[in-house]
Structures are given as structure tokens and as C-alpha cells.
Amino acid sequence: MFPRPIAQASPAGRLFYKIAVPVALFLWLLPLLGVAITSVRPASDLAQGNYFGIPSSLAFENYALVFQNTPMLKYMMNSFYVTIPTVIGALALSCMTGFALAVYRFPSNLIVFFMFVAGNFVPFQILMVPVRDLTLSLGMYNTWYGLALFHIAFQSGFCTLFMRNFIRSLPFELIEAARVEGVAEWRIFWFIVIPLMRPAIAALSVLVFTFIWNDFFWATVLTNSPDTQPVTAGLSSLNGQWIAQWHLVSAGSILAALPPVAMFFLMQKHFIAGLTLGAVK
Amino acid sequence: MSANWKANQRRLAPWLFLAPGLIMFLIYVIIPIFQSMWLSFYDWDGLGAKTWLGLENYRELVDDDAFYTSLKNNVIWLLLYMISVPAGLLIAIFLNQTIGGMRLYKSLFFFPFVISQVVVGLMFSWFYAPNFGLFYNLIEWATGTGIAILAEDKYVTYGIIAAGLWPQIAYVMILYLTGLNNVAPDQVEAARLDGARGWKMLWYVILPQLRPATFIAVVVTVIGALRSFDLVSIMTDGGPYGSSRVLSFYMYEQALSEYGYRMGYGAAIAVVLFAIMMVFISGFIWKMWRDETER
Known part of the structure; x- marks a missing residue:
């Protein structure tokens, strides 16, 4: 198997890997996550400049609209x-x-x-x-x-x-x-x-x-x-x-x-x- | 059943099985290629009579700045798209492990490829949007002034290519993940005993075994780069001032959009794009043909 299985790595290495994978995934899917969150952001948030913060409420009405x-x-x-x-x-x-x-x-x-x-x-x-x-x-x-x-x-x-x-x-x-x-x-x-x-x-x-x-x-x-x-x-x-x-x-x-x-x-x-x-x- | 049919069955059967698919493919794919070539010698608005121009359309192309911009952008696309091959390999190596939930991680990494390019284009437009886009803010934070990538003719093509690389890297990654799965473990172990590690192992032991995956990855990347249309159309519509056009988009613009229905001129652009792609297609086919006849 290539690369060497992570199970053979040091405990610190294994822990690092287990953290690195989800972090990399988060960065990789950032554009998708951004759009997914924006899709449930109320229009008022966008008007007030709240583009990245936590949405003030979950606006599923966007989909209804x-x-x-x-x-x-x-x-x-x-x-x-x-x-x-x-x-x-x-x-x-x-x-x-x-x-x-x-x-x-x-x-x-x-x-x-x-x-x-x-x-x-x-x-x-x-x-x-x-x-x-x-x-x-x-x-x-x-x-x-x-x-x-x-x-x-x-x-x-x-x-x-x-x-x-x-x-x-x-x-x-x-x-x-x-x-x-x-x-x-x-x-x-x-x-x-x-x-x-x-x-x-x-x-x-x-x-x-x-x-x-x-x-x-x-x-x-x-x-x-x-x-x-x-x-x-x-x-x-x-x-x-x-x-x-x-x-x-x-x-x-x-x-x-x-x-x-x-x-x-x-x-x-x-x-x-x-x-x-x-x-x- | 007549004796005649019985005797000839084995000879006729392949053609009967082929007929429906082959006829459809000829009508919708093969014949139109030649029709487009023929049409590129005419002036035609799509409705009225066609006027024979000879090589006039091609002569016009030679002096057309927009054509050169598109051609240059196509070359940039092709070169930068190639990044997806090593990048996909890198991610595949990173993910080729067995920890809990790995299957889910792998499929989530693959996600961008499943999504329509229209949606990818919209996502990146939002990402790049001036004043509030995440990318714009990042640049502003790092350098003091934000850059509206899609409004600057210097950067726009690179911005669109970055959006295209996202799903393309995901595609290449999945090809290599499958390839890595099939690498012979005994060879890797033998090489390890001989002291091969890291880059040396990758270059001399792993990559040769990944050759089929690399071939497919290069084929789909080249084709993907030269077919780019959706992202340009969605993200910039060729702008600003036509600076992000590529040949496929420029052809569409000339033949069908509000700029007028210049079907003959559009066909001439398509023929040039086709000729460029044919160089690569012939290469691929030649290799596949050799593999096929050697067997």
C-alpha cells in the first residue's frame, strides 16, 4: 500500500492526520458551504452586511420564494x-x-x-x-x-x-x-x-x-x-x-x-x- | 426462419445490432462535423440563402483580435488545467488511508465534480464578488486593497480557470484513488526493503503502475480544458470587454447570440477549435489503437 498506512505512524502522526483530513475537507468545500449557508440566510442579513457570520435566523423561505x-x-x-x-x-x-x-x-x-x-x-x-x-x-x-x-x-x-x-x-x-x-x-x-x-x-x-x-x-x-x-x-x-x-x-x-x-x-x-x-x- | 438467414446470421447480426446506434451517431455527430466544415466557406445568417465566400471567413479570422484573445486564453486554460493531474494525485495520496469514515471523506472530496458547472460558476462568482466576496476580503486583508477578479481583464481568465480546476481536480483524484487501490502491494513491499522511500518510491515504483490512470486523467483534462464554455458563459459572459473569451464561447457568440447570426464565421472558428482538438484526439486514439491491436 502506498503511502505507508497511517496505522504504522507514531501516535502524534496519527492524531495529526485525523485532524488534517476534516480540516482539508472543510477548506476544499468552502465555496459549497458558503453557498449552502447563504441559501438559508435571510435577505435582511445580506442588506446589513452579514455575509459570513452566523445567519440571524434560518430562512427556509428563500426556497419557498x-x-x-x-x-x-x-x-x-x-x-x-x-x-x-x-x-x-x-x-x-x-x-x-x-x-x-x-x-x-x-x-x-x-x-x-x-x-x-x-x-x-x-x-x-x-x-x-x-x-x-x-x-x-x-x-x-x-x-x-x-x-x-x-x-x-x-x-x-x-x-x-x-x-x-x-x-x-x-x-x-x-x-x-x-x-x-x-x-x-x-x-x-x-x-x-x-x-x-x-x-x-x-x-x-x-x-x-x-x-x-x-x-x-x-x-x-x-x-x-x-x-x-x-x-x-x-x-x-x-x-x-x-x-x-x-x-x-x-x-x-x-x-x-x-x-x-x-x-x-x-x-x-x-x-x-x-x-x-x-x-x- | 429461412435457410438463407440461418447461414448468414453471424455475418449480418453485428450490423443489425449496430444499425440504430450507428445511424443516430452518424446523423447527430459525424455528418455535422463535415457540414460545419463546409459551412465555414459560406456567409449565412441561419435563415436566408448561403453565399459562397471561399476562404474569406478564415482570412477574416487571421485579422480578428478577438480570435487571438480567445486562442491565447485557450492555451492558458490548457496549460493551467494540467495542474489538476499532479494536484489530483497529491490529494489521492493524502486520502489513500484507512481511518474511520474515510469512505465518506473521499466521496465528499469528490463532490465538486457531481455538481453542474453552472452551479460551480455561480458559487465562485459569489466567492469572488467585489466588496463582500470571501476571496475579495481575503485579498483585501492581505494586501490592503481588494481585487474584483472577474472585472479585471488581467485576472479574469485565471479566476475562471480556478473555478474549473475545482471539479477537475476532484475527477482526477478519484481516478488516482482507484489506481492506487490496484498498485501491487508486493512490489511496494519489495521496494521498501530495498530502501525506496517517499519521492523515489513514488517516481520509480508507484507512478509506472499508475500509468493507465494518468493516461485517462490527461485525456479528460485536455478535453475538459478545450471544452470550457459553461463557466465563461455563467461567470463573465466573455467579459470584461471580451477578455475572458475562449474559442468555444466566441464561436457561440458569433453564431447565435445578440451579436448577430454569423453561422459561417462561427463555423470557421469551430473548425479551428476542432483542428486543435484533433491533434490531441489523434494522439489518444493512436495510443488506444496500439493497445488494442497488440493484445
């Missing part, structure tokens, strides 16, 4: 409308593409695979004008499905990389054995491979959920009204209206951050397994 005076709830619902179909769609597509690229040998296999990988890295701006145009001409501009459709297509790049590598690590003898038995290819996919892919599906769902929920660029390019804007774009336009009302900005920020944070804490193991794929081999 955000919900009552802004379309925040609608924004958050819109985000779910875009995010959930994207997770389902991208996973469905990439289970199939990953299976095709992992199991079959055919001449252009690696070329197709690397096309998915490379496409996943390109700057969004090179896609922006044509994708916006396509979405407009399909009559899907400013709709949740127009946005979700693009996300499904783009995410299938990363998901294919992930799924293909995952299926490759499965025991290939299972598939061989089934073929000898004369099992049809789609049945192999559905009854043998898919059940084994559960961990990969779980990991990718959490990851794609977070990516899409947090997307801002495509939200601004493909939507433009509060009826369809996801929470990131909504928060940005609210920020323009709430000049210097930091208690509201903070409350809105915390609300927008909540779903992915909850997702992360509930599915932590899967989330990290997804992110670190490839880093361990």
Missing part, C-alpha cells in the same frame, strides 16, 4: 423530461452497439469502434450549427424530445466505449457454448449477455444521468423558453434577473445541484466504477 416566484419547479421537471429518456435511449442503443463490437469479428470492427470513441471527444461547437438546423427542420426545436434525441446520439459514443470493453471482459466461452447449442444470436444477446451487464448498466445510468442533468451548452442551443428549458439554462437566466440577490441565487443553485448529488450518494459505488473504467486495467 424561489418556487413561488420563478418557474424553478418547471425547470426541474423539464430536466427530468430530458434526462430520463436520454438515459434509457443511450443505454438501449449502446448495449446493442457494445455487444456487436465486442462479440463479432468483422473487418471494420475497430474502425467503427474508434469512430464512436473519437466522436465522443469532439468540441460541441463543431456540431452546433448543423444540429440546431436539423432540430429546427424536424420541428423539434425547443422541445424536450429534440434535446433528448441529440443527447441520446451523442452519449451513445461514450456508452459504446464503456459497454464494448465491459462485454469483452465477460467469459466468451458462454457465448461459444450457446452457439454450439444453436441458440440464435439475438437470444444470446438478450438471455445471456444482458443479464450479465447489470453492473455496467447501473454504472452508466448514474453517469449519463449526471452528465445530462448538468448539461448547459445544448440546453441553451436547443431550447429557449421556460416551458422547455432544463434547470441549468433556467438557473442561468434567473441569475440574470436576480442581480445581487445572492440568497435566491444560492437557493436556486442548491436545488439544481440536488438531484445529481442524491443520485451520486445513492449509487456511489456504481458511479465511481463508471468513471474509473479503463483507469484500472
Whole structure:
């Protein structure tokens, strides 16, 4: 193990470490803590210059104000409308593409695979004008499905990389054995491979959920009204209206951050397994 | 089922499985790349007819000061973003211990990455805010005069990069934590018996084993740096006076914002950004290709 386990250090060293970790964490999360505290600070505190002290009272009404005076709830619902179909769609597509690229040998296999990988890295701006145009001409501009459709297509790049590598690590003898038995290819996919892919599906769902929920660029390019804007774009336009009302900005920020944070804490193991794929081999 | 299908099943099956994903990816990702390249030779407002300009858009770019500012900022982003690789490694080494509650500590350290960049941008704007921001006050306390980071063209890009580093370091940290978990303990013990300690141990024994983690960390950091858009848009909207623009933001501004709908010119900027990224992407793909075909 590297570094040397702290259990082998002197008692003073161990004590120092046990204090140093929470202190470092506190400093690391300072911006987050600041915003979290500001979100429950009464507006009167800010007016009197009490920016860092203890709030004079806990003003949960800031959150109520955000919900009552802004379309925040609608924004958050819109985000779910875009995010959930994207997770389902991208996973469905990439289970199939990953299976095709992992199991079959055919001449252009690696070329197709690397096309998915490379496409996943390109700057969004090179896609922006044509994708916006396509979405407009399909009559899907400013709709949740127009946005979700693009996300499904783009995410299938990363998901294919992930799924293909995952299926490759499965025991290939299972598939061989089934073929000898004369099992049809789609049945192999559905009854043998898919059940084994559960961990990969779980990991990718959490990851794609977070990516899409947090997307801002495509939200601004493909939507433009509060009826369809996801929470990131909504928060940005609210920020323009709430000049210097930091208690509201903070409350809105915390609300927008909540779903992915909850997702992360509930599915932590899967989330990290997804992110670190490839880093361990 | 016909005999024909039975005979060809194994040859056709991969393409049937690939079709839906591949078609979607071609329509929304691969073809638009070429459409943008083609569009960069035109003048187009997004609605009317397109006018062929040839290389005119690129000629204009060469004389465009805003383009150079963006390009320079992109280079600064790229260089400074690299800090997240050693910084992430350092935090990972610091946290790679087993004391009570360590799992929770690790996930809290990872927190910034889970949050949307829009929210990160707002947090740091508050942090930097003139007169009452924590950072402003700290500078004021240390030097006597506060600096409004986001309003000074000398500092603004650095201020935004610092905000971007926060989640990026968290990402790299988690990559290295997983990597450190998989370092072969017998090699570390053997090196210890040979007297390797501290930096020497890290450099000669640990880092070579962390190579895959380092590769992924560098890839995601380079891509993250060149994709920076959200933070610039949220924190400064490119200002003051366009001094914090990066190529991705400048492209958006030219093609879609109130400055007018110059789709062709925007596409030309996007092509330049794409060309820069392609240098790195080709490198990554080349390495992955080699690993793949060697196996």
C-alpha cells in the first residue's frame, strides 16, 4: 500500500492526520458551504452586511420564494423530461452497439469502434450549427424530445466505449457454448449477455444521468423558453434577473445541484466504477 | 426462419445490432462535423440563402483580435488545467488511508465534480464578488486593497480557470484513488526493503503502475480544458470587454447570440477549435489503437 498506512505512524502522526483530513475537507468545500449557508440566510442579513457570520435566523423561505416566484419547479421537471429518456435511449442503443463490437469479428470492427470513441471527444461547437438546423427542420426545436434525441446520439459514443470493453471482459466461452447449442444470436444477446451487464448498466445510468442533468451548452442551443428549458439554462437566466440577490441565487443553485448529488450518494459505488473504467486495467 | 438467414446470421447480426446506434451517431455527430466544415466557406445568417465566400471567413479570422484573445486564453486554460493531474494525485495520496469514515471523506472530496458547472460558476462568482466576496476580503486583508477578479481583464481568465480546476481536480483524484487501490502491494513491499522511500518510491515504483490512470486523467483534462464554455458563459459572459473569451464561447457568440447570426464565421472558428482538438484526439486514439491491436 502506498503511502505507508497511517496505522504504522507514531501516535502524534496519527492524531495529526485525523485532524488534517476534516480540516482539508472543510477548506476544499468552502465555496459549497458558503453557498449552502447563504441559501438559508435571510435577505435582511445580506442588506446589513452579514455575509459570513452566523445567519440571524434560518430562512427556509428563500426556497419557498424561489418556487413561488420563478418557474424553478418547471425547470426541474423539464430536466427530468430530458434526462430520463436520454438515459434509457443511450443505454438501449449502446448495449446493442457494445455487444456487436465486442462479440463479432468483422473487418471494420475497430474502425467503427474508434469512430464512436473519437466522436465522443469532439468540441460541441463543431456540431452546433448543423444540429440546431436539423432540430429546427424536424420541428423539434425547443422541445424536450429534440434535446433528448441529440443527447441520446451523442452519449451513445461514450456508452459504446464503456459497454464494448465491459462485454469483452465477460467469459466468451458462454457465448461459444450457446452457439454450439444453436441458440440464435439475438437470444444470446438478450438471455445471456444482458443479464450479465447489470453492473455496467447501473454504472452508466448514474453517469449519463449526471452528465445530462448538468448539461448547459445544448440546453441553451436547443431550447429557449421556460416551458422547455432544463434547470441549468433556467438557473442561468434567473441569475440574470436576480442581480445581487445572492440568497435566491444560492437557493436556486442548491436545488439544481440536488438531484445529481442524491443520485451520486445513492449509487456511489456504481458511479465511481463508471468513471474509473479503463483507469484500472 | 429461412435457410438463407440461418447461414448468414453471424455475418449480418453485428450490423443489425449496430444499425440504430450507428445511424443516430452518424446523423447527430459525424455528418455535422463535415457540414460545419463546409459551412465555414459560406456567409449565412441561419435563415436566408448561403453565399459562397471561399476562404474569406478564415482570412477574416487571421485579422480578428478577438480570435487571438480567445486562442491565447485557450492555451492558458490548457496549460493551467494540467495542474489538476499532479494536484489530483497529491490529494489521492493524502486520502489513500484507512481511518474511520474515510469512505465518506473521499466521496465528499469528490463532490465538486457531481455538481453542474453552472452551479460551480455561480458559487465562485459569489466567492469572488467585489466588496463582500470571501476571496475579495481575503485579498483585501492581505494586501490592503481588494481585487474584483472577474472585472479585471488581467485576472479574469485565471479566476475562471480556478473555478474549473475545482471539479477537475476532484475527477482526477478519484481516478488516482482507484489506481492506487490496484498498485501491487508486493512490489511496494519489495521496494521498501530495498530502501525506496517517499519521492523515489513514488517516481520509480508507484507512478509506472499508475500509468493507465494518468493516461485517462490527461485525456479528460485536455478535453475538459478545450471544452470550457459553461463557466465563461455563467461567470463573465466573455467579459470584461471580451477578455475572458475562449474559442468555444466566441464561436457561440458569433453564431447565435445578440451579436448577430454569423453561422459561417462561427463555423470557421469551430473548425479551428476542432483542428486543435484533433491533434490531441489523434494522439489518444493512436495510443488506444496500439493497445488494442497488440493484445
